[in-house]
Each structure stands twice: as C-alpha cells, then as structure tokens.
Amino acid sequence: GEEVAQTPKHLVRGEGQKAKLYCAPIKGHSYVFWYQQVLKNEFKFLISFQNENVFDETGMPKERFSAKCLPNSPCSLEIQATKLEDSAVYFCASSPATGVYGYTFGSGTRLTVV
Amino acid sequence: SQQGEEDPQALSIQEGENATMNCSYKTSINNLQWYRQNSGRGLVHLILIRSNEREKHSGRLRVTLDTSKKSSSLLITASRAADTASYFCATYSPNDYKLSFGAGTTVTVRA
Numbered sequence: 564g565e566e567v568a569q570t571p572k573h574l575v576r577g578e579g580q581k582a583k584l585y586c587a588p589i590k591g592h593s594y595v596f597w598y599q600q601v602l603k604n605e606f607k608f609l610i611s612f613q614n615e616n617v618f619d620e621t622g623m624p625k626e627r628f629s630a631k632c633l634p635n636s637p638c639s640l641e642i643q644a645t646k647l648e649d650s651a652v653y654f655c656a657s658s659p660a661t662g663v664y665g666y667t668f669g670s671g672t673r674l675t676v677v
Numbered sequence: 678s679q680q681g682e683e684d685p686q687a688l689s690i691q692e693g694e695n696a697t698m699n700c701s702y703k704t705s706i707n708n709l710q711w712y713r714q715n716s717g718r719g720l721v722h723l724i725l726i727r728s729n730e731r732e733k734h735s736g737r738l739r740v741t742l743d744t745s746k747k748s749s750s751l752l753i754t755a756s757r758a759a760d761t762a763s764y765f766c767a768t769y770s771p772n773d774y775k776l777s778f779g780a781g782t783t784v785t786v787r788a
Binding site: 619654 | 707
C-alpha cells in the first residue's frame, strides 16, 4: 500500500508492563525509521532498519527497548518494563533510500504508561 | 539530539496572509526537509531542498536555504485555515544517516 500502517493507535500499559508496537512500511521501501515524540514537539530518533538489518540504533535505550523488521512481517518496537517517561507517541516512517528522499510517516501509536 | 531550532515557536495569522518560519541548524547537511503535522496525526513531507540549492517552490510553499548561515525559511503564501498545523524542519547530515528534527513552529490561521 501507499501508506505506513501503525497499530495499535492507542496503547495503555501499567508501569512495568510490556508494550509492543507494529509498523507496516510502504511496499518497496527498504528503510524503516522509528521516532519518539514527547509533548507534541521534539522528535527523538530511536532506530532505523535497512530491510531486516539494523542500520542505526544510536537512539535506542537498549536496556528496555528492542526492535525488529523480519521478512514478510510488520516491523515491531517492543518496550519491556515500561516506565512513566516512555509515555509518548511513537512514529514509524519508511523511505526507498536514506538521505535522498523524504520519509513517509505513519499516524503513530500513542503509548500511555500509568 | 536536536539539530535544528525553529523560530518562532508559534505564529498566528489571518487567512490570506503569508506565514514565514525559520530554521537554524548546526552542522553541515546533505539536504533539509520541511514537514507538516496536523493535530494528532503523523508528519507529512512537504519539500526537500538539497545543500547546493538556494530556493525551491511547491504550490504555495517557498523554501530558501542559506548554507553559509546554516539557516532555512519556509514561506506559506495566501494561508488558509487548513494550513493550521505544526511545521518542522529536519536536516540530513553526511555520516549521520538519519533525519534530525527541530522543535517545530505551530501555525494558527484565523478565519
């Protein structure tokens, strides 16, 4: 399809619970990016993939965050033992290449940790 | 960390007026991009300007880039209520391989 599909739209987790977010990139786009947006402004880069390989994970809090992009499956971002500060909107984006084209973003998953 | 800083943080204009917002960045770039975010939605790519370009147009949008001053501006002409949104600049730097976003400018267009 021509849109990046993110599920679920909303997710509520108790502190310490696991959260798993999904992203289906546009078919034919080799690159997938995850960003975290807190308080409607700053977009923090988390991780990127080139196909199923991690391309850049410099933004990932590695202790509790993990991500995968497996063939023929949606990409996923998992947060183990969520904390209150993980409350944010998580956006996935895809692009045919990195640094040449703009990104196409999904509508995001709003994670609320209570 | 944030690469770009945007100015102003918020802008309120009357329908039909022009809106101008600015973005400054710190390191050398391959390109600079502008995105729009409507409330509760994802980012929509508006325009990409390469480091060797100085000006680019797309419909009612005009983007300028001054690499010597490390700054860019986005002009929206003849604004409409539907232009109400937050606008973000993002830079792509060599050897960084990812877009770094500014904090955004919130534009409100009054009918």
